[in-house]
Amino acid sequence: MKDRVMQALNCTNQLKLIVLIIVFLLSACGDAKESAEKKPGQALASVNGNEITILQLNDELARAGIRAEQFEAASKQILESLITRQLIVDEAVRTKLDRTPEVMQARERANAQVIAQAYLQKITSKLGKPSQVEIEAFYQRNSEYFEKHKQFDLTIVRIALNDLNKELEAVLDTAKSIDEVTAWLDKRGIQYTRNLVLRSTIDLPSNIVNRILEKGKNHIFVMQERTHNLLIAVNAIKENPLSLDLATPQIIKFLANQKYKYASEEEINRLRSLAKIEYFGKNAPDLSLKDANTNTPSSESFLEKKGLENNSNNLNQSNSMPIEQSIERGMMGLK
Numbered sequence: 001m002k003d004r005v006m007q008a009l010n011c012t013n014q015l016k017l018i019v020l021i022i023v024f025l026l027s028a029c030g031d032a033k034e035s036a037e038k039k040p041g042q043a044l045a046s047v048n049g050n051e052i053t054i055l056q057l058n059d060e061l062a063r064a065g066i067r068a069e070q071f072e073a074a075s076k077q078i079l080e081s082l083i084t085r086q087l088i089v090d091e092a093v094r095t096k097l098d099r100t101p102e103v104m105q106a107r108e109r110a111n112a113q114v115i116a117q118a119y120l121q122k123i124t125s126k127l128g129k130p131s132q133v134e135i136e137a138f139y140q141r142n143s144e145y146f147e148k149h150k151q152f153d154l155t156i157v158r159i160a161l162n163d164l165n166k167e168l169e170a171v172l173d174t175a176k177s178i179d180e181v182t183a184w185l186d187k188r189g190i191q192y193t194r195n196l197v198l199r200s201t202i203d204l205p206s207n208i209v210n211r212i213l214e215k216g217k218n219h220i221f222v223m224q225e226r227t228h229n230l231l232i233a234v235n236a237i238k239e240n241p242l243s244l245d246l247a248t249p250q251i252i253k254f255l256a257n258q259k260y261k262y263a264s265e266e267e268i269n270r271l272r273s274l275a276k277i278e279y280f281g282k283n284a285p286d287l288s289l290k291d292a293n294t295n296t297p298s299s300e301s302f303l304e305k306k307g308l309e310n311n312s313n314n315l316n317q318s319n320s321m322p323i324e325q326s327i328e329r330g331m332m333g334l335k
Helices: 002-037 054-064 068-094 101-124 132-141 166-174 178-187 206-215 244-274 287-294 300-309
Strands: 043-047 050-053 150-160 193-200 220-225 228-239
Touching: 043 054, 043 068, 050 054, 050 068, 054 068, 101 244, 132 244, 150 178, 150 206, 166 178, 166 220, 178 228, 206 220, 206 228
Parallel strands: none
Antiparallel strands: 043 050, 150 193, 150 228, 220 228
16 A cells, blocks of 8 residues: 555656646747747847847937938947946936936926827828928918028128127228228227128028118128127128929928927817816916917918028028028027
């Protein structure tokens, strides 16, 4: 009887061993299957066990706008940047910096922005491209930017703010050219920089364009910008009409941006109408100010022109020489 019991126990142990071996083999097969399913080359590097993948690299390359011929060199540089970033992140996590209130708030803000942007992109992705009829109508309505397009040859002299005094203002009023002004500056040892730039009616605010056309050549404008004053002389005004074919890519981009803006605003208004929004304390909006704003002129033509004036991707940007960024922001201190 005892021998039978021992024999049975041995059989049981053997069965358990066989089961364990089968489980181990199945697990090994599963791991091998997962490894086989992983696409080769997905992981480009590993930092403290955290993989940096080709998906991350491609995303960074896309955001950087890398051209095809620069792809190989840029890939290596960006991969090193990703490794450096991961090292910093690892150390920040190790020191619990990621749990500080400031960092957590920043992460929540970034997360909310990404989600909100993704939602608006989903809504606006259904918008169609501007039609040829829309493009042609826009071209005709804004002839001053296209058919009557002009190019301005400008000289910009940059001086310090405190160098513009009454004596210099008197010189500017009587000077017939920017050369007279720079000669006066040289005699008094006033430091300045001088640049020749090209801009057009599509680059500058309409009020500046009108002022240039009204005054004509050899008129000097004065603009204040942060710690400097810009003395801007008009050397030449040239007719430079833009054909519909040349203007079409920029018009398409502008109209698409307008459609995106209007669709986004409509969706936000829809969500506001469905939501229960409560303001506490003095945070409630001024409804009288809102009503006043609704009475201001806001025709489609005005919005379109305003958008073109502020568009940094101008049609003739490739032909432009280096210029102070202040010109792009408009000459708010014009005299």
